[in-house]
Amino acid sequence: MAEPLFTPEEQKKFDAEIAEILSHYPADRKSAAMLPALRLLQELKGWLPPEGLKLVASRLDVTPERAYEVASFYVMYHLKKPGKYVVDVCTNLSCSLWGAEKMLAYLEQKLGLKAGEANERFTLRETECLASCGTAPCLQINEDHHESLTKAKLDAIFEKLS
Numbered sequence: 679m680a681e682p683l684f685t686p687e688e689q690k691k692f693d694a695e696i697a698e699i700l701s702h703y704p705a706d707r708k709s710a711a712m713l714p715a716l717r718l719l720q721e722l723k724g725w726l727p728p729e730g731l732k733l734v735a736s737r738l739d740v741t742p743e744r745a746y747e748v749a750s751f752y753v754m755y756h757l758k759k760p761g762k763y764v765v766d767v768c769t770n771l772s773c774s775l776w777g778a779e780k781m782l783a784y785l786e787q788k789l790g791l792k793a794g795e796a797n798e799r800f801t802l803r804e805t806e807c808l809a810s811c812g813t814a815p816c817l818q819i820n821e822d823h824h825e826s827l828t829k830a831k832l833d834a835i836f837e838k839l840s
């Protein structure tokens with residue numbers, strides 16, 4: 679038998695919070711609550727498992743495919759279980775001009791992952807502009823932003839991660 683999606687506590691929280699979210703939208707426009715509903719699911723599970731997407735879809739009266747379409751459009755939603763640290767390396771123009779690809783290659787070697795791959799500890803991704811073009815190159819690790827990167831700075835940042 680498949681493991682249930684939620685623990686009883688998570689189920690209670692999901693039910694209460696999805697009701698609160700839906701209370702802000704007209705009954706015939708539940709689909710407009712997709713982004714906060716997906717955020718709630720990810721907050722509870724750490725990612726968006728397929729059975730969770732089906733549940734969100736059913737509560738919003740849309741197909742699971744529609745929930746997947748929306749979730750797959752935004753990089754902040756995880757369709758695969760992420761590592762403890764999600765490392766987003768900006769490779770847009772300013773960062774690229776300041777050596778982002780070299781930083782990414784260095785990280786790939788250091789973490790033993792290619793961009794787009796994950797293990798239990800790290801998810802390594804290339805990302806679009808992180809709005810720190812003036813202090814490029816930069817990256818984000820979960821919610822923390824790091825700028826003006828060098829290899830030495832990267833070593834110091836990753837050494838501090840538990």
Ligand code: FES
Pocket residue numbers: 768769770771772773774806807808809810811814815816
């Ligand atoms: S191009 Fe990297 S922060 Fe803007």
